[in-house]
Amino acid sequence: MRVKRKRHEQGLKITDVARIAELSQGMVSKIENAQVSTSLETLGRLCDAIGLPISQLFSDYDRPDGEAQLTKAGQGxxxxxxxxxxxxxxxxxxxxxxxxxxxxxxxxxxxxxxxxxxxxxxxxxxxxxxxxxxxxxxxxxxxxxxxxxxxxxxxxxxxxxxxxxxxxxxxxxxxxxxxx
CATH class of the missing domain: 2.60.120.10 (Jelly Rolls)
Known part of the structure; x- marks a missing residue:
């Protein structure tokens, strides 16, 4: 989803990204829709093509599950x-x-x-x-x-x-x- 969102932000089409990353359009589409597992090398090329640091793909990995207590205004x-x-x-x-x-x-x-x-x-x-x-x-x-x-x-x-x-x-x- 991050790859797809970044591609849209850049105003690029799947065909553009596929050409720059030297991947097939089908592969780019499957990666964006989480329909395939791929190598880090392929992900690296895809991320380079859209200007997304590969580390951002894993920024949620192993993040602790937080829990906070919210008190809405006037509800204390x-x-x-x-x-x-x-x-x-x-x-x-x-x-x-x-x-x-x-x-x-x-x-x-x-x-x-x-x-x-x-x-x-x-x-x-x-x-x-x-x-x-x-x-x-x-x-x-x-x-x-x-x-x-x-x-x-x-x-x-x-x-x-x-x-x-x-x-x-x-x-x-x-x-x-x-x-x-």
Missing amino acids: MEVVRRGTDKGHTYQLLNYHRDSQKNYEPFLITMDDASEVFPTFFHPGLEFIYLLEGEILYRHGNHLYEMEPGDTLSFDAAIPHGPEALKKVPVKLLSIIHYDD
């Missing part, structure tokens, strides 16, 4: 955390289903009814990325003015959280990484 699981009673909404964007929890990604939203709560603490390292709004964020004795696009990473065992919601709504991506 809403969870209750310590800030929920302060008006902070936590949407868990992804999670592992095995016994070892390495990280938790959250979309956290706050509005004008949300309260500030700069004394969160929990195990792990946390990374936050401000998507929307403006916030004054506390980590220990330090205050950080954050605007959309700003990031902050810190030891989550030290008290932290929003000191002031300067422009609402606030949306931030929070990824908590737990030690093994």
